[in-house]
Amino acid sequence: MPRRLSDTIVRTTGLRREYKRGSETVHALQGIDLQLKRGQIVALMGPSGSGKSTLFNAIGALDTPTAGKVFIDEVDVAQLSADELAYLRCKKIGYIFQTYNLVTVQTCLENVMTPMLFAGTQQDVARKRAMELLEMVGLGERWRHRPKEMSGGQQQRTAIARALANSPSLLLCDEPTANLDLHTGQEINNILVKLNQEHGVTVICATHDHRMLNLSHQIIWIRDGKIESIADRQDIQIQEGGIELTGAAATPKTAADTEAQA
Amino acid sequence: MTAKLHIQNQARLPLSQQAELVIDGMRYRFFRTLLTWTVVTLAVAFVCYVLAEQKLVDAADRQAASRLDHFTVIQRMAAWIDQPTDARTMQRRVAQIPPAERSTELDVLQGLLGLDAAATRDFHTQASIWTRGENWFDALSLANRRVIFGVTQWPHAVEKLSDAAALAQIKEAASDAVIRLPEDVVAAAPTYPAYVQTLAGHVRQIEARRQTAAAQLRGTPFLEWVAANGQDESKVRAFLESLGITLPPQDTKHLIEHAQLYQQVLAHSHLEAARLAAQQAATPRATRKQTGTASSATLEKQTAAAVELTPVVTTQPAIEIPPQAVTIYQQQTAADAMRLKIIESYPGRDLPNRTPWLVGTAFLVCLAGVSNAMLVSVLERFREIATMKCLGAMDGFIGTIFLAEASVIGLIGGLAGGLLGVVAAIARVGWALGRDGLTTMDLSVMGYILLAGIACGWLLAVLSSIYPAIAAARMPPMAAMRVD
Numbered sequence: 162m163p164r165r166l167s168d169t170i171v172r173t174t175g176l177r178r179e180y181k182r183g184s185e186t187v188h189a190l191q192g193i194d195l196q197l198k199r200g201q202i203v204a205l206m207g208p209s210g211s212g213k214s215t216l217f218n219a220i221g222a223l224d225t226p227t228a229g230k231v232f233i234d235e236v237d238v239a240q241l242s243a244d245e246l247a248y249l250r251c252k253k254i255g256y257i258f259q260t261y262n263l264v265t266v267q268t269c270l271e272n273v274m275t276p277m278l279f280a281g282t283q284q285d286v287a288r289k290r291a292m293e294l295l296e297m298v299g300l301g302e303r304w305r306h307r308p309k310e311m312s313g314g315q316q317q318r319t320a321i322a323r324a325l326a327n328s329p330s331l332l333l334c335d336e337p338t339a340n341l342d343l344h345t346g347q348e349i350n351n352i353l354v355k356l357n358q359e360h361g362v363t364v365i366c367a368t369h370d371h372r373m374l375n376l377s378h379q380i381i382w383i384r385d386g387k388i389e390s391i392a393d394r395q396d397i398q399i400q401e402g403g404i405e406l407t408g409a410a411a412t413p414k415t416a417a418d419t420e421a422q423a
Numbered sequence: 424m425t426a427k428l429h430i431q432n433q434a435r436l437p438l439s440q441q442a443e444l445v446i447d448g449m450r451y452r453f454f455r456t457l458l459t460w461t462v463v464t465l466a467v468a469f470v471c472y473v474l475a476e477q478k479l480v481d482a483a484d485r486q487a488a489s490r491l492d493h494f495t496v497i498q499r500m501a502a503w504i505d506q507p508t509d510a511r512t513m514q515r516r517v518a519q520i521p522p523a524e525r526s527t528e529l530d531v532l533q534g535l536l537g538l539d540a541a542a543t544r545d546f547h548t549q550a551s552i553w554t555r556g557e558n559w560f561d562a563l564s565l566a567n568r569r570v571i572f573g574v575t576q577w578p579h580a581v582e583k584l585s586d587a588a589a590l591a592q593i594k595e596a597a598s599d600a601v602i603r604l605p606e607d608v609v610a611a612a613p614t615y616p617a618y619v620q621t622l623a624g625h626v627r628q629i630e631a632r633r634q635t636a637a638a639q640l641r642g643t644p645f646l647e648w649v650a651a652n653g654q655d656e657s658k659v660r661a662f663l664e665s666l667g668i669t670l671p672p673q674d675t676k677h678l679i680e681h682a683q684l685y686q687q688v689l690a691h692s693h694l695e696a697a698r699l700a701a702q703q704a705a706t707p708r709a710t711r712k713q714t715g716t717a718s719s720a721t722l723e724k725q726t727a728a729a730v731e732l733t734p735v736v737t738t739q740p741a742i743e744i745p746p747q748a749v750t751i752y753q754q755q756t757a758a759d760a761m762r763l764k765i766i767e768s769y770p771g772r773d774l775p776n777r778t779p780w781l782v783g784t785a786f787l788v789c790l791a792g793v794s795n796a797m798l799v800s801v802l803e804r805f806r807e808i809a810t811m812k813c814l815g816a817m818d819g820f821i822g823t824i825f826l827a828e829a830s831v832i833g834l835i836g837g838l839a840g841g842l843l844g845v846v847a848a849i850a851r852v853g854w855a856l857g858r859d860g861l862t863t864m865d866l867s868v869m870g871y872i873l874l875a876g877i878a879c880g881w882l883l884a885v886l887s888s889i890y891p892a893i894a895a896a897r898m899p900p901m902a903a904m905r906v907d
Contacts, residue, residue, distance in 0.1 A: 251815025
């Protein structure tokens with residue numbers, strides 16, 4: 162009998178994480194309490210060294226806390242054995258990395274098939290679903306290409322398809338657009354939003370990309386191992402700052418001007 | 424409230440996919456794989472070379488030794504059965520040495536051999552050199568030895584000790600198992616007065632046996648008797664057993680063949696001697712008849728010249744050795760030559776066996792090298808491994824992948840190394856000992872060495888990759904993330 166899905170997909174209580182750097186102890190997370198609801202896009206923000214990555218690892222079942230608890234879908238992560246954790250990562254969580262992390266010796270299709278094979282799906286079933294996923298992200302014709310034959314954006318799209326292979330309830334993205342140019346990055350963001358809206362996948366994104374902020378439902382700031390603030394999208398106003406050109410640099414020079422001068 | 428996680432349908436990657444991962448992984452880092460494979464191949468090749476060479480040389484040595492054994496057995500038996508005087512003489516000589524004078528080894532030896540001091544010292548030195556001071560009492564029976572085809576009796580043998588071929592032959596005779604001094608004699612060796620007594624006792628024992636033999640032979644030389652009774656092999660064997668000698672059946676046949684051949688040689692030489700004696704008897708008369716009134720001086724001179732010539736001729740007749748005897752002699756010299764070649768090419772063979780140390784060192788070096796290379800491979804692929812774990816790979820699976828990669832390298836490296844080592848050993852032995860040295864090559868033994876090489880290669884590779892595989896299995900999945 163399937164469990165009734167709860168509203169909270171990730172819950173942490175008193176999450177602490179410390180690790181030793183030489184003789185010193187670094188307190189990466191100092192007591193974090195979070196409840197993240199299902200079906201939302203959440204952005205994690207914070208300067209480097211703030212514990213953002215540590216929190217990300219903790220809620221993605223990649224790291225065990227020193228103290229406190231992490232519940233993913235009401236399952237206590239700390240109680241799981243190594244094999245059970247592997248299963249959790251396989252079926253419930255999808256990962257998208259900044260460096261794409263595709264297996265270079267496998268084709269696009271095989272990359273997407275791998276999580277399904279680990280989950281025990283039959284090979285032909287897996288192949289069919291992988292093709293569907295690739296078509297969904299727009300890589301239907303490139304299924305037989307290897308990662309090194311594809312651009313960054315295409316690789317990231319493959320990674321997204323792979324992350325969705327086992328229909329996870331949670332998608333963890335670690336700076337997905339950091340290595341991509343503006344246009345491609347925007348494409349990726351749009352895909353993530355589409356997935357969230359059409360398939361109800363919860364997306365947790367650690368990012369610096371303000372366009373992603375624009376698209377997310379909830380934004381969490383972390384500083385010095387504690388949550389600084391949590392805000393819903395409607396409660397914040399994103400101002401795009403920039404650099405204004407003044408003086409001589411104000412008018413952009415064209416080739417005609419240069420010729421006229423000379 | 425915490426919920427339980429239900430694991431359903433968790434399966435490993437299908438075998439074909441696993442195999443693909445392993446092979447692709449090796450192909451992608453081809454140069455490093457090649458390097459690892461080379462290390463394994465060289466280590467296995469070295470070990471197989473050492474083993475194969477040892478086996479080949481042992482086989483050649485055994486065959487040459489067994490060939491020489493046949494001849495020495497026959498010769499030594501003939502020697503001590505046929506020379507009644509020597510045993511008695513030895514006994515007498517032993518009895519003649521006053522107890523007070525039996526102080527030094529050399530004196531005892533001199534008394535037994537009946538040679539002068541210089542010759543005795545020579546013999547003692549040579550004997551001590553090639554028997555390493557251990558078994559030289561056996562060499563005393565050489566005083567009785569009569570070698571049929573060339574090396575003559577004892578005084579000449581002393582001169583011939585410098586001849587390497589004779590040396591090898593004599594060495595073989597010394598280690599003959601047919602006439603072996605009893606344990607108590609060998610044990611008493613260091614204490615000379617006691618030794619002399621026990622040797623005297625042993626001599627008495629030999630003499631008793633010889634008298635039994637003599638009674639049966641009734642004055643016929645041993646080999647002549649064997650040749651005459653050669654048709655009845657059981658009779659010959661019974662006679663030998665009465666003397667306390669048990670020969671393997673092949674050796675009995677060999678003995679009979681040898682005896683018959685020897686008789687032919689003797690008969691031929693007797694015929695020659697008779698012919699020449701007849702010639703000698705006939706010549707002076709013939710000369711006298713012819714010349715008639717010729718001057719007696721010239722006649723006498725001619726007779727004297729003829730007489731002078733004939734002793735030389737009769738005492739050393741031109742023996743034409745029958746063809747089979749030639750073959751046996753050639754075989755004997757070939758066996759001698761083989762043993763000499765072995766001694767020359769492999770001078771350290773009798774030394775304590777260093778093979779286990781060599782093999783162990785080669786394996787350790789290989790382990791270190793392959794271990795290092797595999798560890799580098801694991802650390803280099805940390806992101807890939809961590810990502811796999813994020814996708815659901817279990818720890819054991821990751822370890823298995825690396826062990827599988829190492830297995831493949833080990834098997835192929837073992838095969839190549841085994842082939843290389845065995846072929847190199849065959850080439851080396853063929854070059855050192857000639858083609859005759861390879862006639863005893865046993866291909867099944869080479870095959871076993873090859874299989875052992877493959878197994879060793881696999882074992883080496885797997886053992887050295889155990890630690891890297893464990894390191895890979897323990898890789899934390901969060902290593903897939905960027906370094907902050």
